[in-house]
Amino acid sequence: MKQNVTLARSLGLLTIPDRSLVDITEVEKLDPGDVCIISTGSQGEPRSALALMASESSRWLTVGPTDTVILSSHPIPGNETDVSRVVNGLVRLGAEVVHSGLHDVHATGHAKQEELSTLLDIIKPEWFIPVHGEYRHLAAHARLAQAMGMRPNAPSSARTATRSPSTARDCAGRAPFRPATSTSTGSSRTWGRPCSGTGGRSPRREWCWCWPPSTPSATNW
Numbered sequence: 001m002k003q004n005v006t007l008a009r010s011l012g013l014l015t016i017p018d019r020s021l022v023d024i025t026e027v028e029k030l031d032p033g034d035v036c037i038i039s040t041g042s043q044g045e046p047r048s049a050l051a052l053m054a055s056e057s058s059r060w061l062t063v064g065p066t067d068t069v070i071l072s073s074h075p076i077p078g079n080e081t082d083v084s085r086v087v088n089g090l091v092r093l094g095a096e097v098v099h100s101g102l103h104d105v106h107a108t109g110h111a112k113q114e115e116l117s118t119l120l121d122i123i124k125p126e127w128f129i130p131v132h133g134e135y136r137h138l139a140a141h142a143r144l145a146q147a148m149g150m151r152p153n154a155p156s157s158a159r160t161a162t163r164s165p166s167t168a169r170d171c172a173g174r175a176p177f178r179p180a181t182s183t184s185t186g187s188s189r190t191w192g193r194p195c196s197g198t199g200g201r202s203p204r205r206e207w208c209w210c211w212p213p214s215t216p217s218a219t220n221w
Contacts, residue, residue, distance in 0.1 A: 001040050001049075024060045032066060042073035044082025051082075054089030065094030072107040074100055077134070113144060120148045 008014035027035060041050025050069070052058040063069070069090050075083040090097050100106040110133075111119070120128070128150055130141035146152065 001038060005038065027060065037061065041086065042071050042083075043076055043079045044084075044086045046082070051086050051089075054086045054093070056093070063090055063093045063095045067095040069095050069097045070105055071097065071099040072105050074106055074108075116141065116144055117148060120145060120150075125150075 005014060005016075009016060022030065022035075027037070039049040039053070041048030041053075045051060049058065049061075053061050053063050056062070071083075071087070087097050087099070098105055128142075128145045130138040130145075132138075133141070142152075
């Protein structure tokens, strides 16, 4: 949490004067009505600061009827029980708990599609492997990378994608398309938008590739 706050302040995303930041060891000296505590534990993690407060196990803080707790998050699938346990504990102590089921207080920490596209466009990675989220999120992220000009490459150990240079056109002669090289034949093909021409189609029939204009035929690889 300290690292995130420091990073956000350095980027100008979080504006807090130095005089307004207080170490947790000093909080008991202040009027509770003047204090806002940024805490970990929005997903009900058992050893998080908020979970410790809810179970009256926190070393520094106690929660009571004069406190308001805002959960600016949605429970991640599978965490609902842990989050409910924390919320119940806070309410049992008399606190008012505000969450996204009551008000629009959810502040997502996940990038949107446009932000992911911008990141791919800036970094232009040679290899790309989606790792965060459930399977449907990984699949959607992989499709986005393909739409941004990365071609699939599926070795036996893992599914990855590599970026291809940009010059060629698709089967109907439309640009822009990305030339790619088959790992099995070394032949140059293009990869990109849904195919409406006569080139080969991928097994899922979502994307197509075809030989450069100088080569008359097209086959799958």
